[in-house]
Amino acid sequence: MKDIAYYNGQTGPIDEMTVPMNDRACYFGDGVYDVSYVFNHIPMAIDEHIDRIYRSAAMIDIHPSMEKKELKHILFSLIDRVEGESLILYFQFSRGVAPRGHDYTNMTGVPSLWAYVKPAALVDAFQDYKGITVEDKRFFFCNIKTINLLPSVLANHQAHAAGAEEAILHRGDRVTEGSHSNISILKDGVLQTAPLDELILPGITRAHVIRICQRLSIPVREEPFTVKEMMEADEVFFTASGALCCRFYEIDGIPVGGRDMKTFCAIRDAYEAERRAECGLD
Numbered sequence: 415m416k417d418i419a420y421y422n423g424q425t426g427p428i429d430e431m432t433v434p435m436n437d438r439a440c441y442f443g444d445g446v447y448d449v450s451y452v453f454n455h456i457p458m459a460i461d462e463h464i465d466r467i468y469r470s471a472a473m474i475d476i477h478p479s480m481e482k483k484e485l486k487h488i489l490f491s492l493i494d495r496v497e498g499e500s501l502i503l504y505f506q507f508s509r510g511v512a513p514r515g516h517d518y519t520n521m522t523g524v525p526s527l528w529a530y531v532k533p534a535a536l537v538d539a540f541q542d543y544k545g546i547t548v549e550d551k552r553f554f555f556c557n558i559k560t561i562n563l564l565p566s567v568l569a570n571h572q573a574h575a576a577g578a579e580e581a582i583l584h585r586g587d588r589v590t591e592g593s594h595s596n597i598s599i600l601k602d603g604v605l606q607t608a609p610l611d612e613l614i615l616p617g618i619t620r621a622h623v624i625r626i627c628q629r630l631s632i633p634v635r636e637e638p639f640t641v642k643e644m645m646e647a648d649e650v651f652f653t654a655s656g657a658l659c660c661r662f663y664e665i666d667g668i669p670v671g672g673r674d675m676k677t678f679c680a681i682r683d684a685y686e687a688e689r690r691a692e693c694g695l696d
């Protein structure tokens with residue numbers, strides 16, 4: 415198949431899939447999701463993505479009826495049915511189907527599983543990107559990968575309308591993360607990235623980058639940095655499953671980075687090598 419969608423045991427082409435209007439995802443964004451990229455039919459870091467969706471779900475009191483093993487089996491069976499060497503795997507649990515009502519105490523159904531697989535390419539980590547800064551107006555559940563993404567959608571649109579690729583969110587002075595990525599800087603040979611709190615998503619790519627730095631003996635500081643520090647950093651880059659490691663050359667129309675390409679390229683290339691090895695591409 416060219417692509418596939420899944421909803422509570424039913425499958426079909428994405429464009430033909432319909433879901434019940436009363437799924438609480440539709441009214442409330444009452445659910446959590448995760449995303450992995452798939453090469454050679456192997457989803458990258460799949461166990462980490464599955465662990466994270468169960469963690470996200472538990473944090474909003476959603477308790478999937480299936481075990482992680484069963485979810486993994488379903489996801490692999492979807493991947494197997496789609497042609498293509500480079501795919502995106504999206505999956506989400508919503509609280510389930512019930513007539514609209516904020517309180518879910520008396521809900522009888524089980525959480526719904528939604529998923530799709532379709533062709534998609536990674537953002538090219540060998541290009542440089544433009545960003546803009548946007549005030550972070552999200553609520554304080556940013557560590558949970560909820561499907562409530564309106565502020566991220568608006569910020570990302572603002573970036574594209576300005577001819578940029580990513581919106582870099584900040585609360586006051588403090589850079590939090592991107593609209594759909596984590597942001598890191600390099601300064602004096604040290605990688606600095608925001609600490610894991612309720613203001614950022616614990617990105618799986620971010621975690622891999624930290625491990626790569628440790629392997630390459632690049633010191634890591636998980637501490638907040640300001641917009642000014644970012645603008646003056648040696649390099650600024652975003653990380654996400656769909657992009658791995660991509661550097662900015664301009665933010666808000668001002669040139670940034672370009673002063674430590676050696677360290678940036680070492681991290682990016684190590685990540686690319688990791689992807690190729692994990693997915694059997696060599």
Ligand code: PDD
Nearest residue numbers: 449593594595596615617618619654655
């Ligand atoms: N987004 N921060 C936010 C707000 C994100 O939405 C994402 C990813 C990340 C990076 O997380 P990871 O490295 O685990 O992909 C950080 C996904 C890809 C999306 O919404 O499509």
